[in-house]
Amino acid sequence: MKTTLAIRPEFPDFDIYRALSWIKNEADWVSLRFVQKHTHQRTVRNQRPEINSVTFDRGVMVEAMVDGQLAYAGTSDLSEQGLRMAARRATYLARVSAPFKTVHFSEKLRPKARGCFISQRHEGLDTQSLGEFTDQLVAASRHLKVSDKIVNTSAEATLMETWLHYVSTNGADIDERFLLVSNNFAVTAQDGNESQRRSMNGPVARCRQAGLEFFDFEVLLVDCERVGRQALELLAADNCPDETLDLVLAPDQMLLQIHESIGHPLELDRILGDERNYAGWSFVKPEDFGRLQYGSNLMNATFDPTVVGEFASYAFDDCGHPATREYLIKDGVLLRGLGSLESQSRLGLPGVANFRSAGWNRAPIDRIANINLEPGTSSLANMLASVERGVYMESNISWSIDDYRNKFQFGCEYARLIENGKFTKVLKNPNYRGVTVPFWNSLTGVGHRETFEVLGSRYCGKGEPNQMIHVGHASPPCLFTKVEVFGGGK
Numbered sequence: 001m002k003t004t005l006a007i008r009p010e011f012p013d014f015d016i017y018r019a020l021s022w023i024k025n026e027a028d029w030v031s032l033r034f035v036q037k038h039t040h041q042r043t044v045r046n047q048r049p050e051i052n053s054v055t056f057d058r059g060v061m062v063e064a065m066v067d068g069q070l071a072y073a074g075t076s077d078l079s080e081q082g083l084r085m086a087a088r089r090a091t092y093l094a095r096v097s098a099p100f101k102t103v104h105f106s107e108k109l110r111p112k113a114r115g116c117f118i119s120q121r122h123e124g125l126d127t128q129s130l131g132e133f134t135d136q137l138v139a140a141s142r143h144l145k146v147s148d149k150i151v152n153t154s155a156e157a158t159l160m161e162t163w164l165h166y167v168s169t170n171g172a173d174i175d176e177r178f179l180l181v182s183n184n185f186a187v188t189a190q191d192g193n194e195s196q197r198r199s200m201n202g203p204v205a206r207c208r209q210a211g212l213e214f215f216d217f218e219v220l221l222v223d224c225e226r227v228g229r230q231a232l233e234l235l236a237a238d239n240c241p242d243e244t245l246d247l248v249l250a251p252d253q254m255l256l257q258i259h260e261s262i263g264h265p266l267e268l269d270r271i272l273g274d275e276r277n278y279a280g281w282s283f284v285k286p287e288d289f290g291r292l293q294y295g296s297n298l299m300n301a302t303f304d305p306t307v308v309g310e311f312a313s314y315a316f317d318d319c320g321h322p323a324t325r326e327y328l329i330k331d332g333v334l335l336r337g338l339g340s341l342e343s344q345s346r347l348g349l350p351g352v353a354n355f356r357s358a359g360w361n362r363a364p365i366d367r368i369a370n371i372n373l374e375p376g377t378s379s380l381a382n383m384l385a386s387v388e389r390g391v392y393m394e395s396n397i398s399w400s401i402d403d404y405r406n407k408f409q410f411g412c413e414y415a416r417l418i419e420n421g422k423f424t425k426v427l428k429n430p431n432y433r434g435v436t437v438p439f440w441n442s443l444t445g446v447g448h449r450e451t452f453e454v455l456g457s458r459y460c461g462k463g464e465p466n467q468m469i470h471v472g473h474a475s476p477p478c479l480f481t482k483v484e485v486f487g488g489g490k
C-alpha cells in the first residue's frame with residue numbers, strides 16, 4: 001500500500017454536541033467553534049527536496065455572552081475539564097467587562113444558521129504518493145533552470161485541509177470543509193552585478209480551493225520555462241522609465257492593488273478605529289458610503305464568497321452569518337463596507353459576512369475574503385491599441401501603502417513598454433505610485449470575462465494578536481491613464 005499525501009493522525013472523535021451540553025448553562029449564550037487543520041509544505045530548491053513537512057492543529061474556541069457582552073477563550077484540551085475551564089474563562093471575561101461595554105450585543109448578532117460547505121476538489125490528496133508529487137516538483141525545478149545564469153530555482157506547494165464545525169445554544173450548526181492549495185515557482189537570474197527575480201504570478205498569488213488537479217504539471221512545466229526565460233530577458237532589459245503615462249496592470253498585480261486599496265480601506269472595524277494601533281486606519285469615512293465616487297464608472301468591486309474554487313469562498317462566516325455576493329463599489333460609487341454583523345450594528349452601515357478567524361485560538365474580526373474586480377468589455381488587445389505610450393506590468397514584487405490606505409507605491413517583477421498600441425521592449429524594475437481615489441478614477445479599461453483570472457493569497461495579516469488569513473482576488477487586466485511610473489528601487 002503506497003503512502004499518499006493524505007497522511008493524517010488518528011484523532012480521537014470529538015462530539016461537539018456533548019461538549020456543548022457540558023458548558024451550555026455557563027452563560028446567557030454559548031457557542032463552540034471546532035477547527036482542525038492539516039498543512040502540508042513541500043519545497044524543492046535547485047532540484048533537491050528541501051521541506052517536506054505536515055503540521056496538525058486542532059482546538060476549540062468557546063464564545064460566551066453575559067449581560068450583552070461577548071468574550072472568548074480557546075483551548076486545545078478537548079476533554080470535559082478542558083472545555084469547562086475554557087467556558088468559565090470566557091464567561092468570567094464577559095461578566096467582568098460587561099459593566100464597561102460600549103455596545104449592548106444580542107443573540108441577533110449570532111444567527112441560528114444551519115448548513116454545510118465542501119470546497120470543490122476533483123483529485124483528493126489520496127490520489128498521489130508523496131514520492132510522485134515531489135518528483136513533479138523536482139521536474140518543475142529542472143524546467144525553471146533554462147540557463148547557467150539561473151542561480152536559484154524554487155518549486156513550492158502548500159496543501160491545507162481545514163474542517164470547521166460551529167454550534168451554539170441558539171441552534172446554529174455549520175460544518176465547512178476546505179482543501180486550500182497553492183504553488184509558487186520562482187527563479188533568481190544573475191549576470192555580473194545584475195540580479196533579477198521572476199516567478200509565476202508573483203510569490204503568493206497562485207492559490208485556489210481545489211484538489212491535486214490544480215497541479216497540472218504538463219502546463220506548469222511549460223510555464224516554468226517561460227519564467228526562466230523571462231528572468232534572462234530582465235537581466236538584459238532597460239530600466240522602467242521615470243515618466244507619467246498609461247499603465248496596464250495584469251491580473252496578478254491587480255490582486256495586490258485590489259487588496260491594499262479596496263479591501264483594507266473598506267474594513268468597517270478599521271473605519272471604526274479598532275485597528276488604528278496596529279494595522280492602521282482608513283481614509284474612508286462612514287458618511288462616504290452611498291456617496292463617494294471611489295473610481296470611474298467602469299469600476300465594479302464585489303465581495304463574492306460564491307465563486308467556485310476561489311480561495312476564500314464559503315457559505316457562512318465565523319458567527320454564522322450566511323455569505324452572499326454583494327457590490328462594494330458599483331459604477332464607481334462606494335456602497336458597502338467589509339464589516340460583520342457586529343461592525344454593522346455599531347456603525348449603522350451595510351456590510352457583508354466577513355467575520356473570520358485564523359484558527360481555533362483567535363477571535364473572528366472583520367476580514368477581506370474574496371474581493372473581486374468584475375469584468376468589463378475590453379480585450380487586452382483593445383486596451384493596448386488605445387495606448388500611445390505606456391507600460392504593462394505583471395506580478396507584484398513590493399508594496400508600500402500609508403496607514404490610511406491612501407498613498408501607495410507598488411513594484412512589479414516584469415514589464416513591457418507599450419508604444420503606438422503595441423508591446424515593444426521588456427523593462428526591468430517597474431514601479432508605480434498613486435493615491436487611491438484619483439488612481440481608481442483614472443480607470444479607463446477593464447478586461448472582459450475571458451481575461452478574468454482567479455488568484456489569492458495566504459498572507460493577509462491583521463489583528464492583535466496577529467491573525468494571518470487566506471484571501472481570494474479575481475480580476476481582469478485593467479488600464480489606468482496618466483500614472484506616475486518609475487524604475488529602480490526608489
Ligand SMILES: [Zn+2]
Nearest residue numbers: 259459460461
Ligand atoms: Zn491584507
